[in-house]
Amino acid sequence: MTAQALIQVLASGLLMGLIYALIAVGLSLIFGLMDVVNFAHGEFLMIAMYATFGLVLWTTLDPIVVAPLVVGLMFCVGAFVYVAVVRYAMRTKANAGMVQIFSTFGLAILIQGGAQYFFTPDYRSIKTSWLGGHTLDLAGIFLPWPQIYGGLISIAAFAALSLISRTDFGKALEATREDQGAVALVGIDRNKVFAVGWGLGAALVGLAGTVLAIFYYIHPQVGATFGTIAYVTVALGGFGSVFGALVAGVIVGLVEAITALILPPTMKAVGIYALYLGVVFFRPSGLFGKL
Numbered sequence: 001m002t003a004q005a006l007i008q009v010l011a012s013g014l015l016m017g018l019i020y021a022l023i024a025v026g027l028s029l030i031f032g033l034m035d036v037v038n039f040a041h042g043e044f045l046m047i048a049m050y051a052t053f054g055l056v057l058w059t060t061l062d063p064i065v066v067a068p069l070v071v072g073l074m075f076c077v078g079a080f081v082y083v084a085v086v087r088y089a090m091r092t093k094a095n096a097g098m099v100q101i102f103s104t105f106g107l108a109i110l111i112q113g114g115a116q117y118f119f120t121p122d123y124r125s126i127k128t129s130w131l132g133g134h135t136l137d138l139a140g141i142f143l144p145w146p147q148i149y150g151g152l153i154s155i156a157a158f159a160a161l162s163l164i165s166r167t168d169f170g171k172a173l174e175a176t177r178e179d180q181g182a183v184a185l186v187g188i189d190r191n192k193v194f195a196v197g198w199g200l201g202a203a204l205v206g207l208a209g210t211v212l213a214i215f216y217y218i219h220p221q222v223g224a225t226f227g228t229i230a231y232v233t234v235a236l237g238g239f240g241s242v243f244g245a246l247v248a249g250v251i252v253g254l255v256e257a258i259t260a261l262i263l264p265p266t267m268k269a270v271g272i273y274a275l276y277l278g279v280v281f282f283r284p285s286g287l288f289g290k291l
Contacts, residue, residue, distance in 0.1 A: 008141050009257045015143065017253020018151040018246075022208040023226055024233035025158070025245040026201030032240025033177050033197040036086060036100050040108040042227020044202050046115060048074050048209025049218045053124055056213075062130050064149070067210040071203045078202025079195045081107065086198065087191060108223075115220035123217040132214055150211035157204060158246050173197060177240075205230075232276040238289020247287060251275070 027041045038044075048070050055066040089103040090096065126132070131145040164170045175183050176193045183190055216222070233252050237244025252272055259271030279286060 004140055009261050010254060011141055011143055012147070013254040013257025014250060015147040015151040015253070016256065017250035018154040019147070019208060019211060019249075020226075020229055020233055020252050021246045021249025022150070022154040022157055022211070023205055024230040024237070024249055025161070025242055026204035027230050028234045028237065028240060028242060028245040029161075029204070030198060030201040031234070032242070033173060034086075034090070034194055036090070037104070037231075037239075038198075038201070039101065039105040039227075040081070040111060041201075041205060041230055042223030042225070043108045043111040043115075044074060044077065044205045044223070045209045045212070045226055046218075046220065046223035047077065047111065048206035049213045049216075049222060050115065050119060051206075052210045052213040053126060053218050056126055056129075063126060063210055063214050064130060067207065070210050071206050074206025074209070075199040075203040077206075079199035081202070082195045082198035083191075087194070108227075112220050112223065119220065121220055123219045125217050126213055129214050144215065146211070146215040149214070150208075153207060153211055154246075154249075157207060158242070161242055169196070229272060232272055232279075234286075235276060236279050236286055238286030241286065241288040244286055244288035 023045060026044075027038055030036060030038050051070045051073055052063050052066060055061070055069060056063055059066060085103055085107060086100070089100045092099040129146075131149055134145040136143045136145060136148060165174070172183070172188055172193055176188065176190050183193075212222075212226070229252065233245060233248045236251060237246070237248030252275065255271045255275050256268050260268035263270060
């Protein structure tokens with residue numbers, strides 16, 4: 001193992017880790033706002049990837065160009081899911097936690113089944129894009145441009161979230177998160193805040209979907225694969241912590257890359273889930289969580 005090869009592995013892991021962080025941050029945002037885990041989060045990612053694929057075929061534009069349309073679509077999907085499903089699940093008096101879990105879990109099964117019915121289980125991919133198949137050579141370290149683009153988009157998204165937190169809307173989100181009863185006394189409609197929060201969470205994972213669609217196969221089960229990684233990332237960073245999702249995503253990406261270096265590449269997920277078990281046993285609140 002040469003130093004150059006090690007740097008190559010770490011750089012690749014860092015870029016994928018930033019993409020994992022982008023996938024996970026919407027999940028963490030929603031939990032921090034409402035204490036609800038969205039078990040359909042991976043399926044939101046899958047919808048975004050299919051939407052990107054469909055728009056590219058329909059318009060012949062590049063995935064980068066259609067990304068804003070997909071993000072807007074996913075915002076509407078997230079807000080609709082809150083209004084049509086989650087809002088009613090939260091009103092349940094008995095076993096509210098279980099009702100919330102099974103409502104989003106059932107939604108995930110419904111979305112995945114619908115994708116299999118309408119799109120078949122076949123794997124699809126975007127054949128041509130501006131970034132696809134191109135790499136950046138940095139003194140012998142080869143970095144794929146789609147992953148570089150994904151890493152930069154992830155950093156930009158986290159920077160935008162930081163700016164949003166300083167706006168009136170961001171303060172309304174934080175206030176609703178801290179005390180839902182108190183915000184009603186000052187005229188803030190928590191249902192509107194929750195709907196926008198779900199929309200924002202879905203928009204973020206939609207943005208990640210447009211990135212993944214450039215270099216990853218699109219199929220009905222793709223959401224389950226990345227959704228599981230997102231849960232591990234959120235658990236490591238701390239449920240509800242946006243900054244924790246960023247740090248944990250990078251850690252997960254590096255652990256995955258190093259595991260693939262030590263073990264056969266088909267077993268690269270072993271390191272991720274070993275990391276998850278370590279979090280559960282030794283720091284169940286995560287690195288930056290408060291649970």
